[in-house]
Amino acid sequence: ETGVTQTPRHLVMGMTNKKSLKCEQHLGHNAMYWYKQSAKKPLELMFVYNFKEQTENNSVPSRFSPECPNSSHLFLHLHTLQPEDSALYLCASSQDGGDPNTGELFFGEGSRLTVL
């Protein structure tokens, strides 16, 4: 166990649905991340939160809306997604967000999203 828990593990949604992905870390870390993982492609950084403040938004479409109520919890709210948004969404945490970031990332097992 990595100490980072993601729910749900699998999600199927239509293009008009609204759903949320949840991530919780039990490591006492101060930084949390959302990554998108598509087949045969590099992990794509979406958002970074450091001490609950968003420090990175990697040109992510507004249909993805992150929320970080505290340093242990991170959400990704999904609305009017497209089929090309189908992917594995990985949450990660680290001791701090660093600038530059040279710390170890601890990943959850991911939420597999399918958009119909």
Add this chain to the structure above:
Amino acid sequence: GENVEQHPSTLSVQEGDSAVIKCTYSDSASNYFPWYKQELGKGPQLIIDIRSNVGEKKDQRIAVTLNKTAKHFSLHITETQPEDSAVYFCAVTGSARQLTFGSGTQLTVLP
């Protein structure tokens, strides 16, 4: 921005043989080079990393070498075992301030 290229995309080796995966990067300011292993159904996990002030680092059967002049670094796994089968990702931190990942290498260790 940073461009990280990883080769090969797939690699099969016989159990006991060595495996080598190579990554090249574009940003000369890059200074941190980790390798992550992702097993089926799990998230990536850090297995080894190296910083720009050293050329090689070893941890039991795995090692990473860095050539800053040529802007490439490699993962070496010796005496491979079936449990080494996984997807391996290189990554780089440089001017972009956050990690940029390679596209991954599927390593299969054949018994």
